[in-house]
Amino acid sequence: MIYDPAPMAIVIFLLFVVGTVALSFYLGRRANSSEGYFAAHGQIPWFVNGVAFAGDYLSAASFLGICGMIAAYGYDGFLYSIGFLAGWIVALFVIAEPMKRLGRFTFADALDANFDSRGIKAAAGISTLVVSVFYLIPQMVGAGSLIQPLLGYPHWVGVVLVGIVVITIVVTAGMVSTTWVQFFKGSLLVVFSAILVMMVLDKGLTVDQETFEVLGPFPQSELTSESLAGRDVLAAEDGWEGKKDDQGNVIQQFVRLRSVDGIGYDVFQIERSSDDASDQVWLRQGQAITVADGSTMIDGAPKGIGEKEKQLLPVGRLSKLPDGQASTGPLGPVTYFTTLSESEVMLWGKEALSHSDGSTTTVYFQKPTEGSRVLRPGEHPKFAGIRGGEVKDRLNFLSLMLALFCGTASLPHILIRYYTVKDGAAARKSTIVGIATIGFFYVLTLYLGLGAMTSGALDLTDTNMAAPLLARSISPWLFAVISAIAFTTVLGTVSGLILASSGAVAHDLLSGVLGVKLTSDQQVRVAKIAAVVVGVIAIVLGILFKELNVGYLVGWAFSIAASANLPALVMLLFWKGTTRQGIVASVLVGMISSLGWILLSADTYKSVYGLDPNDALAPFSQPGIVTIPLAFITLIVVSKLTKPVEST
C-alpha cells in the first residue's frame, strides 16, 4: 500500500514526540545519582508505577502485533493476550515482593543477594542483555512500520528515529522520566483503545462485495482459451503454470486477465467446485506484487499513484452477514461476536511464484471464511496443528503458552520496575493496578483486531499496521492520535529495555564482575554510554528483521527470558539447597539452550536465513517446553553436586 501522509497527522505526532522528550529533559535534572538513574530513588507512587507497568508491558507487540494477528487470522492472536496477562499472575503471587526485598537496581542484584558471586552477576547481566536485545527487535520493527504510513518515510527511517529519540530519553533522564513517560503512554493507550472499540461497535458490520470482482461460473476448459468474459487471457507460463498435486498433475491456481483500462492485468484465483463431476469454476480477484531487483510491480503495472501505476488495495471485508443483511448498525459487545460468527469474512492467503528472470511474484488471494472459524483457535498456520496436527505441533503450542506464562515475571525491564517503589506492599499494589490496566486492554485487543479484519483498511504486506489503519478507516484524527500513541508506546518500552541493559552493563558487569570501582556518578556515565551502544545495536537489528510480525518476535524474547531467568529466581526463593554454581549453570543453560533452539528453528530458517524450513534442526519452533524444565533440572543437579563445597 502507498500512504499519503496527512499534515495534521504529522503535527499531532510531532507534538507527542516533542512532549515526551521535553518531559524527560525536565525530569532528568533530578536523576544524577545511580539511585535516581536506575531506581528513581524508590519514590514513584504505586499507582503511577502500576500504570507504568502497563506502559512498559503493552509494547508494540501487544498493540500492533496482537491486533495485526487477530486481524489476519482471528482468535489466535488473542491467545497471546491471554498468555501475556496470565504471566502477571506469576509476577504478582510469586516474584513481586521477594524481588523488591532482595534487590537494589537490577535483576542480578536479587539473584546474587545471598552469594556475592561474580559468576552470578556475569550470568544474570548477560542474560539481561540478551533478553533485552531480543525484546528490542520487535519494538524497533514496529516503530518502522508506524512511521511509514504516518510520515511517508521508509521503514528504516522510523527505526533510526525511534532509536535516536529513545537514546536521548534514556541518556538524559533514566528511570524517573522513563516511568512518567510510561505512565502517560499507558493511560493514553488504554483510553484511546477504548474509544476506538466503542466506535467500532457503533459502526457495526457492513458487507462489501464490490471492491474485488468475482467472475463466473465458467467451464474449466475456457481457462486456456484466449479470452474470458470478453477480456484477454494472459498465458499461464513462466511461473504461472500452477502447482503439482499428489499425482504430479499441474493444477492451475491463478488466471490473469488484461485490465479493462489496459494497464497491467487483474489476477484471479481459480475456485473449483468441491464436486468433482462439475467442471464449473469461479474466478475470485486477488492482487499480485512482482519484485525484481529494485523495482516493484503491482498487478503487472509499476507501483505508484500516477496515471499508469497501480498500488495494492486495502483489504478486510465481510462478504456475507446473517439473513442477507447489508449492514447491521450499532452492535453490543456480545452481539458483535454472535453476528460475526454467523457471517462470512474474506481472509487472504498468499502464494509465491518464481519467474525465469529471477523476479518473484507474491499473489494474495481471497479465502472466504466462516465467521465462526475466526472466533476459535487454530486458524493461523502456526497454530493450525492443534486441529488434528501432529504431536509436535501441539507441543509447539503448549511450549509457547508456557513461555508466555513464565516469561513476564522474568523480563528484566519489568523486574527493574519493582525497585522504583517504596516497599513490598507498594510493589504488590502497583502490580494489581498493572493487572487491571493490562487485562482491560487485552479485552479490547480482540475487538480491535476483529474490527480491523472487517474495516476494509488492512495492508496485506504489513499485518503490524492493523490497529492504526482501523483508526484511519474511522477518522484521520483518530489515526494520527493512535499512531502517535503507538509510537510513544514503542519509545517507552524501548527506553525501559535500554535502561535495563545499561544497568546490566554498568552495575552488574563492569562494577560487579570486572571489579572496576566506579563512583555513583561514573556508574551513571558508563550506563549512559552503554545505553547508546545498545540503542545502536537495536537500530541495526530492527532494520534487519523488518519482515516479521512483531507479536511473534516477542514470543521468542519471552522464551529466552523464561528459560534463563525464571528457574533461577524461583528456586532461589523456594529451595534452600540452591547454590551459587547452580544459579550460574541454570541461567547459562536456560539462555544458551533457548537461544540456540530459536536460531535452529524452522521459522528462523525461513524468515531470517532464507533457507528451507524443512532442514531446521529444532523439532518445533518454540523452545520453552524443553528449555524451561532443562534449566530447572540443571539448577537442581548442579546445586546437589556442589553442595558440600558450599556448606562451610
Added chain:
Amino acid sequence: MKTSETISPERQYNTKLGLNLFVVYLLLYLGFVLGNAFFADLMEIKVMLGLNLAIVYGFALIKMAFILSLIYGLMCKSEPASDSVEKPTPAATSEGKLDSPSGESLDSKEGEQ
C-alpha cells in the same frame, strides 16, 4: 549459608496466600491451554449468550486474573516496617508451600493474630 534472619509471620502468611492463589490460576490456565491443544473442537461449543467456549473462557481468564489479584491485595497483611534492601536467605519463605493444604494456611492465620 546463613540462616539467621527470622521471617515475620505476616510475610509467611502472604507468601502462602500468594502461592495458593497462584495454584488456583495455574489450574484455570492449564485447563484453557490443554483444552485448546488437545480438544480444539470443544472450544467451538456455544456455551452462553451465543458465544463459544474459546471467547468465554478467554475473557474469564482475564477477569479471574484481576479478581484473584484483588483478593490477594485485600487479604495480604502489612509487614512490619523493615529496611527495604535487607537480604534474607534463599528459601527464606520456607519450603513445601505448594503442598500445604488450605486448612493449614487457615491455622497459621489464626496462630498469628
